[in-house]
Amino acid sequence: MTPDARQIVFENVSKFYGEVLGVNKVNFTLKPGITSLVGPNGSGKTTLMNLMTGLIRPSRGAIYVLGLTPQQPIEFFRLVGYCTQFDSFPTGTTGYDFIYWPLRLHGFAHDQAAKLTDEALQRAGMAQVARRKVAGYSKGMRQRIRLAQAIAHHPSVLVLDEPLNGLDPMARAESIALFEAIAKQGMHVIISSHILEEVDRISDRVVLMSSGYVVAEGQIREVRREVRDHPMQILVRCSNAARLAAAAFELDHVVEVKILNDGQGVLVRTRDAEQFYLLLNKIVSGGLVEVDAVAPADDDVNSIYQYLIGSDRGPA
C-alpha cells in the first residue's frame, strides 16, 4: 500500500513489552482534523502515541505519518510535535530555554529559533512568565509550556497526551480554541483526554481503545450508529407527548418510550432511528403533535464510551 501523504496510517500494528500487550492489531487511517483517543487506564493510548511519534517501534506492522515512517527520523520528527503527559523538563531550565533549545536541535538558527520561541510563547499565553524557571510553574503553566514547545517548530502533526489536565476553565477554553484553529488549518491534532464532554465538542473523530485493542474508530455519530446492541435514545420536545408516545409504541423497533417529567416531551429508545424519524415526520405533518426540538440523546463520546467499554471502569 502506498502511504497517503496527508494521512496517518496504522497497518496491523502491535506492540508487546515482553509478554505484556501494549496495543494489538491496530488498523486505522486518520485524516486531518482533531482525533481523540479515548479509553481507560492501560488501554494503550500512550503506547499508540509513542508509536505515532516514533519513540517506540512496533513489534509488528507499519506506521506511516504523512507518508513517512519513524525510520526516517530527520524528516519524520520535523513533521511531528509531541506534548507528553509527563513532567519532562531539564533541570533548572526556564520556559524560554525549554522551547528555544529544542528548536536549535531541530536545526533552526539562533534568530529563527528566537522568533519561533516568542511566537509559540505568545500562542500559549506564556510570554509574560517565559524567563522564569519551569520548576516554579504551576501545573497549568507547565501544561501550556509543553504545548508551546510542541507547536513551536510548526509541525504538521500535533500529538497531545492529556493536554487539558491541570488547566483552569479559561486556559482550557483557550487551549481548545488553539487546537481547533490548528486543525482548521489542515493539521492533524491527536488528543488523548478523559474529559469526555470536551472531547465530544472538539473532536472530528474518536478512536476508542480498551485493553490494547481499538474497539471503535470514526466520526462519533457513525460509531454510535454501529453500536446496535444499545438502542439509540432520541429526545423529542413536543406539545402532545402522550400521543407521540402511543404512536411510537406501535413500532417494533422502539423498545422504550418515556414521557418527560414536565410532560413536554418524550425520550424514545429505538433500534432504528431512521424509521422513528419517518414516523415523527408523519405525525408532525398530520398535525397531531407540535415538535419543538428533536435531538439524539446518546450519540456522544460519553455514551459510546459507556456502551463499548463499560460503565464499571472510569475513563483515563
Add this chain to the structure above:
Amino acid sequence: MPVYKRRYNPYSGTLTPQWSRFFVLTRYAFAELFKSRFFVILLILSLVPILFFAGYIFVANNKTVQLLMQVRSTGLFLVENEYFTTIMIAQTQAAFLLNCWVGPVLIAGDLTNGALLLFLSRPFSRADYVLGKLAVLGLLLSAVTWVPSLLLFGLQAGLARNGWIWSHLWMIVPIVLCSAIWILMLSLISLAVSASVKLRIVATGVIFISFFVPAGIGEMYNSIMGTYWGRLLNFTEMFRLILAKGFRQLSGNEIPVPAAWGVLILVCLLSLVILNARLKAREVVRG
C-alpha cells in the same frame, strides 16, 4: 466532514546542518556548567600546575635566572621526554578529578526529569545525544590535558635552541594520542555511570570505584596466582604504560602495550554497551 482551509504551511526555510546539531547539547551543558562557581574554581585549579610547568621551562632555558638562583648543575633543568611524561601524568590526573565532578550530572539530570523523551522526539538520534554529552567532556578535558601540554611544548620549542623542536617533534603524537584515549575512556565511563546512577555523590563514588576496585582485584589475583596479568585491571597503570611507551621510556612492565590498549578500548566499548542499554526515549517496564 469538515472543510479545511489548508493554508497551513510548515517551516520551509534553511536549517543548520544535521551533523552539527549535537553541539546544541554541548553549548547548553557548558552554559549550565559555567553558572557553577565551584566548577570554575576546579577548572582554574586544574590549570594551575601548567603555570609551574611553564615556569620550569622558562628557568630551564634562561641561564641568567639559573645564575641568579645559583644553580650550578647543568643537568638539573632538563626538558626532555621525561618532563613531558610528568606533565601528562599531572594533567591527566587533574582531568580525572574534573571528570568526576562534571561527568555524573550530564545524563543523570536528563534521565531524572524524563528529558530524553524531549530530545529524542526531535530530529536527533541517541548517537547525537551521546556525542553531544561526550563533546562536553571531550572539550573540557582537552583544555586541561593535550592543549596546555602542546602549549608547553610550543613554549619549550620557542625558548630552546639548537633545533630542539625538530628532534622532539615526535612527542606531539604521544601528547595527543595518549590524552585522547584517556579522555575517551574517562568520558565514556562517567557517561555510563551518569546514565545508571542519579545521585551525583554516589555517581562520583562509582567512578572512583570503577578505577580502584578492579585494580585491587587485579592485585589480589596476582598475589594468589603468582602472575602479573592482574595488572590489566588497573586502568591507570595501563594508561601509564601506554604513556611511557609513547614517550619512549622504559617501563619495566611485563604487560605488552597492545594488551594495555586492548583493555582501555574494552572499557570504552563496555561503557558504550551500558549507554546503549540505558538511553531509551521511553523506559519500558516489562511485566
